[in-house]
Amino acid sequence: xxxxxxxxxxxxxxxxxxxxxxxxxxxxxxxxxxxxxxxxxxxxxxxxxxxxxxxxxxxxxxxxxxxxxxxxxxxxxxxxxxxxxxxxxxxxxxxxxxxxxxxxxxxxxxxxxxxxxxxxxxxxxxxxxxxxxxxxxxxxxxxxxxxxxxxxxxxxxxxxxxxxxxxxxxxxxxxxxxxxxxxxxxxxxxxxxxxxxxxxxxxxxxxxxxxxxxxxxxxxxxxxxxxxxxxxxxxxxxxxxxxxxxxxxxxxxxxxxxxxxxxxxxxxxxxxxxxxxxxxxxxxxxxx
Amino acid sequence: xxxxxxxxxxxxxxxxxxxxxxxxxxxxxxxxxxxxxxxxxxxxxxxxxxxxxxxxxxxxxxxxxxxxxxxxxxxxxxxxxxxxxxxxxxxxxxxxxxxxxxxxxxxxxxxxxxxxxxxxxxxxxxxxxxxxxxxxxxxxxxxxxxxxxxxxxxxxxxxxxxxxxxxxxxxxxxxxxxxxxxxxxxxxxxxxxxxxxxxxxxxxxxxxxxxxxxxxxxxxxxxxxxxxxxxxxxxxxxxxxxxxxxxxxxxxxxxxxxxxxxxxxxxxxxxxxxxxxxxxxxxxxxxxxxxxxxxxxxxxxxxxxxxxxxxxxxxxxxxxxxxxxxxxxxxxxx
Numbered sequence: 001x002x003x004x005x006x007x008x009x010x011x012x013x014x015x016x017x018x019x020x021x022x023x024x025x026x027x028x029x030x031x032x033x034x035x036x037x038x039x040x041x042x043x044x045x046x047x048x049x050x051x052x053x054x055x056x057x058x059x060x061x062x063x064x065x066x067x068x069x070x071x072x073x074x075x076x077x078x079x080x081x082x083x084x085x086x087x088x089x090x091x092x093x094x095x096x097x098x099x100x101x102x103x104x105x106x107x108x109x110x111x112x113x114x115x116x117x118x119x120x121x122x123x124x125x126x127x128x129x130x131x132x133x134x135x136x137x138x139x140x141x142x143x144x145x146x147x148x149x150x151x152x153x154x155x156x157x158x159x160x161x162x163x164x165x166x167x168x169x170x171x172x173x174x175x176x177x178x179x180x181x182x183x184x185x186x187x188x189x190x191x192x193x194x195x196x197x198x199x200x201x202x203x204x205x206x207x208x209x210x211x212x213x214x215x216x217x218x219x220x221x222x223x224x225x226x227x228x229x230x231x232x233x234x235x236x237x238x239x240x241x242x243x244x245x246x247x248x249x250x251x252x253x254x255x256x257x258x259x260x261x262x263x264x265x266x267x268x269x270x271x272x273x274x275x276x277x278x279x280x281x282x283x284x285x286x287x288x
Numbered sequence: 289x290x291x292x293x294x295x296x297x298x299x300x301x302x303x304x305x306x307x308x309x310x311x312x313x314x315x316x317x318x319x320x321x322x323x324x325x326x327x328x329x330x331x332x333x334x335x336x337x338x339x340x341x342x343x344x345x346x347x348x349x350x351x352x353x354x355x356x357x358x359x360x361x362x363x364x365x366x367x368x369x370x371x372x373x374x375x376x377x378x379x380x381x382x383x384x385x386x387x388x389x390x391x392x393x394x395x396x397x398x399x400x401x402x403x404x405x406x407x408x409x410x411x412x413x414x415x416x417x418x419x420x421x422x423x424x425x426x427x428x429x430x431x432x433x434x435x436x437x438x439x440x441x442x443x444x445x446x447x448x449x450x451x452x453x454x455x456x457x458x459x460x461x462x463x464x465x466x467x468x469x470x471x472x473x474x475x476x477x478x479x480x481x482x483x484x485x486x487x488x489x490x491x492x493x494x495x496x497x498x499x500x501x502x503x504x505x506x507x508x509x510x511x512x513x514x515x516x517x518x519x520x521x522x523x524x525x526x527x528x529x530x531x532x533x534x535x536x537x538x539x540x541x542x543x544x545x546x547x548x549x550x551x552x553x554x555x556x557x558x559x560x561x562x563x564x565x566x567x568x569x570x571x572x573x574x575x576x577x578x579x580x581x582x583x584x585x586x587x588x589x590x591x592x593x594x595x596x597x598x599x600x601x602x603x604x605x606x607x608x609x610x611x612x613x614x615x616x617x618x619x620x621x622x
Contacts, residue, residue, distance in 0.1 A: 062309075065352060069352065070311075072370050076334040076336060077321070085330050089295050090293070093291040096290075098603075099608075100569045100570045100614045101612075
C-alpha cells in the first residue's frame with residue numbers, strides 16, 4: 001500500500017540534484033516568499049536563481065454548483081491524489097494568438113525557414129549570420145545585392161587609373177563621346193576593318209583560369225559574373241567531349257589586364273554555385 | 289492565450305463536452321477511458337472506467353449528475369458524474385455511435401451502428417432520475433430503424449417528440465420519436481458524411497460539420513440551411529460560440545493520409561468563422577493532427593479542442609476576443 005501513496009512522477013522529471021547546492025526557501029514578515037535555487041544554464045555555467053513571490057488570494061464568485069464540484073473528491077485514476085493539476089496530465093502550452101479580423105485566414109505567422117535556421121545556428125554557438133557581400137544579418141545567398149555584386153564595389157576599384165572603362169561593365173568605350181553609339185568594331189579607337197576581337201591575337205589577351213566551377217556552369221553564367229568588372233572578350237568552359245558536361249574549369253579572357261587583375265582579386269575564393277572559385281592567371285601553353 | 293494541454297488519453301479524441309456551468313470538461317477517446325477535468329486549471333477530477341472498446345460519444349445532463357457514454361464494445365453506460373461509478377449498462381448488438389440527453393434530462397437518444405447484419409437503429413430511453421440512478425429500464429421507449437443512409441449524429445431539438453439526425457449521405461432529418469416516421473428531411477444538406485451536430489443554446493438552430501468541407505447552420509424546425517461555411521479541408525466538428533457571432537470549425541486531413549503532409553498543409557487549425565457574414569475571421573493552431581472535436585464553454589469564455597493527436601487543448605479567451613469587432617460596430621435595427 002505504501003507504494004500507492006507515492007505521487008506519480010515521470011522519470012523525465014527527476015532532476016539530478018546530488019551535486020547542486022541546497023536551495024533556500026523562506027518567507028519574510030511581509031509574506032513574500034524567497035526561493036533561491038542553483039542551476040546549470042545552457043552554457044554550462046552555474047547560476048543562482050532568486051525568486052521572490054507574493055501570494056495573494058483571489059476570490060471569485062461562482063455558481064453554487066461549481067463551488068460544489070470543487071469539493072468533490074477525486075476518483076478513478078486520480079483517486080487519492082492531492083488537489084491541483086498533476087504535471088503528468090496537465091501542462092501549459094505555448095502561447096497562441098487569435099486575432100479576429102475580416103477575412104483573416106492565417107494563424108500566427110510562421111517563422112520562415114531562414115529564421116528557424118538562424119535560430120538553430122545561434123543555439124549551436126555558430127554566432128551571428130553575416131552576409132559576405134553586404135555584411136547584413138542574412139545568408140550570402142539571400143543577399144539583396146547578390147546580383148549586382150554590391151559587395152565588390154565596397155573597396156575602391158584597383159585599376160581605373162589607366163582607363164575609365166573598367167568601372168562599368170556596359171560603359172561605352174570612348175569616354176569622350178558617351179552619348180553616341182559606337183559599333184563594337186570601332187571601339188577602342190580602332191579603325192574600320194579591324195578584327196572585333198581586339199588588337200592582338202587571342203593568346204595576347206589577359207586570361208584567367210577559373211577552376212572549381214560546377215559542372216553545369218555555362219559560358220553565359222561566367223560572362224555575367226565577370227562582365228561586371230569589364231568587357232569580357234572570350235569565355236571558354238572546359239567540357240567533356242562526349243557528354244558535354246563541364247569539367248569544372250574555364251578560361252575567361254579580358255580585353256584589359258587591369259580589369260582581369262581586379263576580377264581575379266575579387267572573385268578568387270568567392271562562393272559561386274555553392275563552390276569556392278579558384279581564379280588564377282592562365283599560363284600560356286608553351287610554358288607548361 | 290496560453291492553452292492548457294490535457295494528456296489524459298493515449299489515443300485520438302472522439303468527443304469532448306462541457307457541462308452546463310462550464311466548469312467541468314468531459315473527454316472520451318478511442319482508448320477505454322473517459323476523463324473529466326476542471327476547465328479553469330486543467331486539473332483532472334477523475335476517470336470513468338469500465339468500457340472495453342473505443343468510447344465514441346458522451347453527454348452530460350444539465351445538473352452534472354449523470355453522464356452517458358457510448359462505446360464500440362456495444363454498450364451504453366450511465367455514470368455518476370461525482371463518483372465515477374457506473375450506474376447502469378445497456379447492451380446492444382452493435383457499437384453505439386452517438387448519445388444525447390434531452391433538455392429535461394429525462395431521456396437519452398442513442399444511435400447504434402449498422403454492422404454485422406444488424407440494422408442501424410435509433411433508440412430513446414427514459415432516464416429514471418429518482419434514487420441513485422441504478423434503477424433504469426432496459427427497454428427503450430422507442431426503437432426504429434431509419435431507412436436509407438445510416439445516421440451518424442443525433443440530438444433533441446426544441447420541438448418535443450422529435451429527434452434530429454445527421455446521416456452518412458449528408459442528409460439531415462427529423463424523426464418522430466415515438467413512431468420512427470421521418471417527419472422532415474433535407475437530403476441535400478451536405479454532400480458527404482455529417483460528422484458533428486451541435487445545437488444552439490435555445491436549440492432552435494444547429495450547426496453541422498461534414499466531410500464535404502463545409503459546415504452549415506440549419507433551422508431546427510424547417511431544416512432550411514441558413515448559413516454555409518466553406519473551408520478547404522474535411523471538417524470533423526463545428527461549434528457555436530455563445531454571445532459572440534462566431535462558429536468554430538475543426539478538421540483536417542483524414543488521419544490515414546496525415547503522414548504525407550506537414551502540419552501546416554494538413555490544416556489542423558481551429559477556424560473561427562463569422563456566423564452571419566460567412567467569412568473566416570481567425571485561426572488557432574496547435575494540434576499535430578486533425579481536430580476531431582470542439583466544445584465551447586457555455587459562457588463563451590473558453591473553448592476546448594480534441595485532436596487525433598490525443599491531446600485536449602483548453603483555450604481561455606483573451607480580452608481581445610470579446611472586444612474584437614472584425615466588422616466594425618454593427619447595429620441591429622428592428
